[in-house]
Amino acid sequence: MSRRRTDSFLEQFRKLSAMHITYLKYIGLWALDSNSSFLLKYLYFVYNKFILIIMIIFMVTLLADIFSNFNDLSIVTDDGCIFAGIVVVFFKVIIFQIRREQIVRLLHETIDGCNQLCKFPVGGEDKILNKYLLLCRVSFYGFSTLGLFLVIALLFLVPVENGELPVRARYPFDTTKYPWHAIGFFVEACTISVGVTAIIGMDSLHTNFCNLFLVQLGILSEHFKSCSSNSSRRDAPSNGNDLTNIICGNACYKMFSSTVEERNREKDNYKPNEIHRGSFVKQFRRSVRNHQCLLVIIDKFNKVFNAAMFVQMLSSTSMICLTGFQIALVKGQSSNTYKFLIYLAAAVSQLFYIxxxxxxxxxxxxxxTQSQWLSGWTDELSAKTGRIINLAMIFAKRTLNLKAGFCYVLSMETFITILRGSYSFFALLSTMQSEGDQ
Incomplete structure (x- = not known):
């Protein structure tokens, strides 16, 4: 029964990830299935390029407005906060398109890693899976709701006068007259809607990976602590290769491929009646090997998402600062205040959750390391057990970091650093505005 529930949770993780990819597919920023017809693939290719061109046009018009009003700090910051947001969306879209196959392959490897761990249940796996599945769902639907409010605020809550567009931009034609106004509004509405949908899909997929990492870490911790309690029935002594396998796994884990991982896992006995019959060393070694596989997956994850998250950190600093400055400027104008408050809430909550x-x-x-220490190794005192425990703890001392370029590590310390940087920039802009008013 527990195994069926575990499979059900993992299947729900797959479906949730597929939903995020579907978000990107429907807005033209992914790819069709390989079994789709040539005509359909060609039409989707045209659709994809059309969406990217619309986004580029919007960014160019924003940039043109910034340069043409460079001496007006209020206009520059108004355009700047929107520009910073759309730039990070566009950059992440390009990263996701270039590395689409790597992302799909990595997703399969990550879910497979969870599945391999759950083949040796010790109790508590369902609770861990349910906890992080609920977290994925709440965050996804929460950010989707916030994104909907943001689209409405940017396009419809802004007071428009004399046929102006909801977002300031400079076009090579008069947008106050028909049909140019309709064309300009279409460009802005399309870019904002697609951009918000894209960032929700991409960030939700990114955080799904992170939650699956947390699932594996939580289950690994339980497995390490249960090595002794599950070893009431012993097999024959191991063949003496346990220590060699662990050392080799640590030294060469970066070179592991999916084929090697499968070959290693085949050494384990997956028969339900045999799960709890392994010796302490066998169970402990199995958990160490799964830990090494997780290290490989997280290294791959950092290579795929490293650049995108670095741009995200830089963009978040600018968005929070410029949006806060705009809120201070438009105080008393309820519509603009609501727009920028929702925009600020979206930027801060996105950064905080990541x-x-x-x-x-x-x-x-x-x-x-603590879980390994509590694994019950004292009941298995021997020179061999001591060496394996020491080496495993040395391996576990490597803290797993999710990176954003070479400058940032995704952590609450980074979140506080970005908020401080945004506030410092905000104070500088406020001082410049005060001096300009004088």
Missing amino acids: CWVGNEVMYQSGLL
């Missing part, structure tokens, strides 16, 4: 999940990965990985 950093919090990264911080949890760091924290949970740090608990593995």
Whole structure:
């Protein structure tokens, strides 16, 4: 019964990830299935390029308005906060398109890693899976609701006078006259709607990966602590290769491929009646090997998402600062205040959640050493057990970090640093505005 529930939870993780990819597919920022017809693929290719061109046009018009009003700080910051948001969306879209196959393959490997761990249940796996599945769902639907409010605020809550567009921009034609006004509004509405939908899909997929990492870390911790309690029935002594396998796994884990991982896992006995019959060393070694596989997956994850998250950190600093400055400027204008408040809430909550999940990965990985110490190795005192425990703890001392470029690690410390940087920039802009008014 427990195994069926575990499979059900993992299947729900797959479906949730597929939903995020569907978000991107429907707005033209992914790819059709390989079994789709040539005509359909060609039409989707045209659709994809059309959406990207619309986004580029919008960014160019924003940039043109910034340069043409460079001496007006209020206009520059108004355009700047929107520009910073759309730039990070566009950059992440390009990253996701270039590395689409790597992302799909990595997703399969990550869910497969959870599945391999759940083949040796010790109790508590269902609770861990349910906890992080609920977290994924709440965050996804919460950010989707916030994104809907943001689209409405940017397009419809802004007071428009004399046929102006909801977002300031400079076009090579008069947007106050028909049909140019309709064309300009279409460009802005399309870019904002697609951009918000894209960032929800991409960030939800990113945080799904992180939650699956937390699932594996939580289950690994339980497995390490249960090595002794599950070993009431012993097999024959191991063949003496346990220590060699662990050392080799640590030294060469970066070179592991999916084929090697499968070959290693085949050494385990997956028969339900045999799960709890392994010796302490066999169970402990199995958990160490799963830990090494997780290290490989997280390294791949950092390579895929490293650049995108670095741009996200830089963009968040600008968005929070410029949006806060605009809120201070438009005080008393309720419509503009609501627009920028929703925009600020979206920027801060997005940054906070990404950093919090990264911080949890760091924290949970740090608990593995404690779990190994509580594995019951004192009941198996021998020179061999001591060496394996010492080496495993050395391996576990490597803290798992989710990186954003070479400058940032996703953590609450990074979140606070970005808020401080945004406030410093905000104070500078406020001083410049005060001096300009005088």
